[in-house]
Amino acid sequence: MKLKEFAKQLGLSPTTVSRALSGYPEVSEKTRKRVAEEAVRLGYRPNINAVRLVTGRAGAIGVVMGRNEFQFSEFMSGMAERLDSEDIDILVSPVADHDMKAELQLYSRLATSGRVDAVIIHSPKPNDERILLLHKLGIPFLVHGRSETNVPHAWLDIDNEGAIRRATSHLLDLGHRRIALINGRDGLTFTLHRDKGYREALEQRGLPFDPRLVTHGQFTDEIGFRSARSFLEQSPRPTAFVAGSMMTALGVYRAVRSVGLVVGKDISVIAHDDVFPYLTADNMVPSLSTSRSSLRAAGARSADLTLQLLTGRPATEIHELWPVELILRESTGPAPEA
């Protein structure tokens, strides 16, 4: 049965039928339900490409995936949880890590092809070209993270600045004075916010900032290990570490052990935790103190806010900043006597 014929039997326009089947709630719940029931009863199976052509809706939200993002699965799982009941797909477009030119071309293609109704972008910079382009292209988008770009845009972010300020302040409260920060990739907003939180905690005590105690890089066990080893060779060495991720923390633990020191006694560690089901801070030895925020929850909420964008909520109203918890466990303790 063709769309036209099916619509005629229901006494509705093909456009209304297509909209009812396309997953976005612009048709009344009653009509959506009736169309769905009649489709089953009459054996009508819509070709989604026809539906999309009629409605101008793709029924998909696009996300761009870099190559080395172990965090990606968690965010996607969260999106999936929210979109499960909506019959809306997630379209994943690959780009090489940090290839901004390729990513920009990709958005242009997505915008003109009608493949997605909206996109979610990650890890923005303060002045992010992607935001300017997406705004120009007129494609609805949500930023996971923040940017200082003038263009109005919807965003969801966690309070990275506050998280690292609190973590650093807590270590200062414990008497630590040389605290090393193993931060994320340079130039990204969340990295800058974390750097800022670190400096603020020092400033609040009138302590000087020592650039030799901060490094930037990807969130891997290897970079965590190398950075921590290099810090531990300094004299005097740091007595505490703030690590950017759980993987970084694994490397820090390893480095501390490798020089015969004990985490939680000689060296305190606080790491940021995105809450992974397969690797938990509670289970590390000693258990790891963390600033904690669920990437999965952020994925679910990002999907939700994107749906709100698509049903007309203005982007300028969609600004969510999530606080980050500080969870103290065994990896943090008083600074050792000098």
Add this chain to the structure above:
Amino acid sequence: MKLKEFAKQLGLSPTTVSRALSGYPEVSEKTRKRVAEEAVRLGYRPNINAVRLVTGRAGAIGVVMGRNEFQFSEFMSGMAERLDSEDIDILVSPVADHDMKAELQLYSRLATSGRVDAVIIHSPKPNDERILLLHKLGIPFLVHGRSETNVPHAWLDIDNEGAIRRATSHLLDLGHRRIALINGRDGLTFTLHRDKGYREALEQRGLPFDPRLVTHGQFTDEIGFRSARSFLEQSPRPTAFVAGSMMTALGVYRAVRSVGLVVGKDISVIAHDDVFPYLTADNMVPSLSTSRSSLRAAGARSADLTLQLLTGRPATEIHELWPVELILRESTGPAPEA
């Protein structure tokens, strides 16, 4: 400009133009190139939904993602690497973990909606309902893993049986006699193959199989830790572990340390490694001996084989079994004297 008009200017049929733009290589390279160049020159921007309706091609490969799969990013990154240059999308459909009914409904929807041209399925069972259904639906599919289902199907798998047989044999060569296996989820083909490899290694020496030395479960640090702790309480306790994943191995290392024993001296460990960029066997302390196979390479090859399916290579010809390397590092050593 509409498709019809653009095609007319090129002296081609709209179908040929659409095919040339749809990403699959059924139109000659020369024509594809000409169409692409003319599209740029004349400012023709195809609406992908129109192209799809004309060609009957979705320009997307579907994958189903469970909720707790940290390995997923690696496989996807591999697919992405292969599809990057093809202008073919990856459509990710979420399902709750182990909800077979939901997954089957999803494939039915994908098949009738025309959203994807093919799907890739993961972690099959020996008698997998998904394979029967996909075959019935007539949607091209590739199985990542293996099944004993009678229905002909394309697959790519690694030699799980051989990998665990070699790992276990090596531990037996080192004099270990009580070797514990922390395997994957029960009932999946790869888990059964690994169980089989473990038993074969014992049989080859005429050693008895002790079911108390094998557990099954998800690949998490927590399950690795709990299983290893429970094994270490046995008397006599095992002197070696074969762990199903890197996360499992993290838990095993922790458990061994927690009872005051030393990995590589008191207890040997070999784990299966999918080759993650953020957590490497070389970097563990002691460095971890592994059976190694790249999930990223499997993702890239799976995408490639799926494209071959779509250009007419028979599913019955697409059967690839990859050998698994055994990489010996510091976590394995001679069995301690009894």
